Amino acid sequence: NISKIKPEVRKNITILFQETKDKKVVNWCREKGFKEVIELSRNVYYRLGDDFELMNSPYLYDDSWLFIKTSEKTILNINDCVVSTEEQAISIKNIINTRVDVLFTQFSYASYYGNKEDVASRKLAAQEKIEENKVQIKVFDPAIVVPFASYVWHSHEENYYMNDEVNKIDKVFDFLKTTSAKPIVLYPGEVLDFNTEHDSQNSVNRYMADYDRVLSMQPVLRKATKIPVEELTATANEMSSKVIGKYGKLYFKTKLRTLQPLVVYLPDHDLTVSFSFLDGLHVLKSKTPFDISMSSEVLNFGLKFDFGFGSTFVNGRLQTGSEAGFDKFKAYNSITVSLNNDSFKAPDYYKLAINKVLRILKIR
Numbered sequence: 001n002i003s004k005i006k007p008e009v010r011k012n013i014t015i016l017f018q019e020t021k022d023k024k025v026v027n028w029c030r031e032k033g034f035k036e037v038i039e040l041s042r043n044v045y046y047r048l049g050d051d052f053e054l055m056n057s058p059y060l061y062d063d064s065w066l067f068i069k070t071s072e073k074t075i076l077n078i079n080d081c082v083v084s085t086e087e088q089a090i091s092i093k094n095i096i097n098t099r100v101d102v103l104f105t106q107f108s109y110a111s112y113y114g115n116k117e118d119v120a121s122r123k124l125a126a127q128e129k130i131e132e133n134k135v136q137i138k139v140f141d142p143a144i145v146v147p148f149a150s151y152v153w154h155s156h157e158e159n160y161y162m163n164d165e166v167n168k169i170d171k172v173f174d175f176l177k178t179t180s181a182k183p184i185v186l187y188p189g190e191v192l193d194f195n196t197e198h199d200s201q202n203s204v205n206r207y208m209a210d211y212d213r214v215l216s217m218q219p220v221l222r223k224a225t226k227i228p229v230e231e232l233t234a235t236a237n238e239m240s241s242k243v244i245g246k247y248g249k250l251y252f253k254t255k256l257r258t259l260q261p262l263v264v265y266l267p268d269h270d271l272t273v274s275f276s277f278l279d280g281l282h283v284l285k286s287k288t289p290f291d292i293s294m295s296s297e298v299l300n301f302g303l304k305f306d307f308g309f310g311s312t313f314v315n316g317r318l319q320t321g322s323e324a325g326f327d328k329f330k331a332y333n334s335i336t337v338s339l340n341n342d343s344f345k346a347p348d349y350y351k352l353a354i355n356k357v358l359r360i361l362k363i364r
Contacts, residue, residue, distance in 0.1 A: 002032065010034050016046070018056050018064045022342040043095050045069070057095060059083075062341060067096045073194065076140060077104040079149050084132045089139035102192075103142035103181065107133060108150035108167035112316040122165035129167060130175055137179045145181040146192065147172050151207070153214065157221040158295060159316040169207045173200065224317075226268045227296040229283060232303070236281035239303045239336075243277045246339060262332050263325070264299055265290035275303070277335065291325025294318045306340035309333040 005013070015029045019039040029037045040046055040056040047053050055067045059081040068075040076096065083089050093100075108129050114121030129150075137145060147169065154162045169185060176183035185200040186192060187207060261274040265287070272284045294302075298317045302308035310333055312318055320326040
């Protein structure tokens with residue numbers, strides 16, 4: 001979408017983005033010819049005008065929240081930052097150190113929660129979002145809360161089931177009316193004007209009409225593209241080379257040998273493969289119990305991009321064979337995530353080995 005902005009328009013736009021170690025986004029934007037690209041230092045106000053300041057702060061993994069301050073109003077946008085405890089909310093409140101007039105926050109789950117038949121997990125995840133809203137409103141004590149960032153509708157045949165327990169906006173609006181904050185629901189194209197009364201119920205009704213229309217029709221769900229095993233193998237080898245080049249074979253052979261190969265069932269091929277960063281991808285002769293089931297398109301995407309497995313958590317296009325198998329998948333994801341955000345740090349045993357060599361040299 002950013003690439004679609006015309007060059008003559010780009011040259012008049014200033015990009016603001018959170019400060020990161022890898023600088024992938026800011027460097028990419030600089031290559032696109034924007035007027036200026038500014039990295040926002042953590043917890044530091046940046047002035048855009050005489051009476052307009054903003055503060056951006058990284059939160060947990062790759063998320064961040066944004067605080068906007070003027071003499072009249074303050075707005076805290078936590079988007080999909082998972083602020084679920086009072087301690088987490090208080091830590092943010094202590095940083096901004098002033099009142100919050102308007103809170104923007106998500107209101108439903110937006111990632112994988114259980115296999116298709118595990119309705120209870122998604123129902124629990126939806127209720128947890130309501131509980132998070134309670135905590136956020138209690139701590140930040142906003143005059144207005146705007147539920148957003150959760151108008152998600154999964155439209156692929158592999159993740160359509162995830163729509164079954166999402167919090168719809170009518171339920172959320174009714175709940176928020178019982179809190180100390182005034183809920184304002186905005187439909188696409190509507191504007192929040194503090195000097196004008198907004199008819200949120202009308203906005204809710206428009207959303208519910210959309211839900212009803214989608215549910216009443218026979219949806220045309222997107223389908224996966226079948227990727228040849230040869231291409232999967234090549235993609236896996238490239239990822240293995242990238243990871244080993246970053247971590248080193250010594251790290252894998254001494255520490256990650258305990259991480260067993262990830263066993264993946266490919267339903268579109270009706271076969272099972274194993275993958276490890278040391279050994280690459282191999283087709284298994286028998287259908288052994290799998291850790292994860294996903295289409296070849298999803299596996300190829302997960303192995304092709306550093307953020308691929310992480311994206312799979314969000315799009316929910318996977319099924320787990322067991323809890324242990326899912327934990328193994330998360331372990332593989334953590335390694336690729338460290339590639340994506342350049343968060344890898346030399347293992348302690350490397351330091352110990354160097355110190356040991358230095359001690360030996362000193363003795364000699």
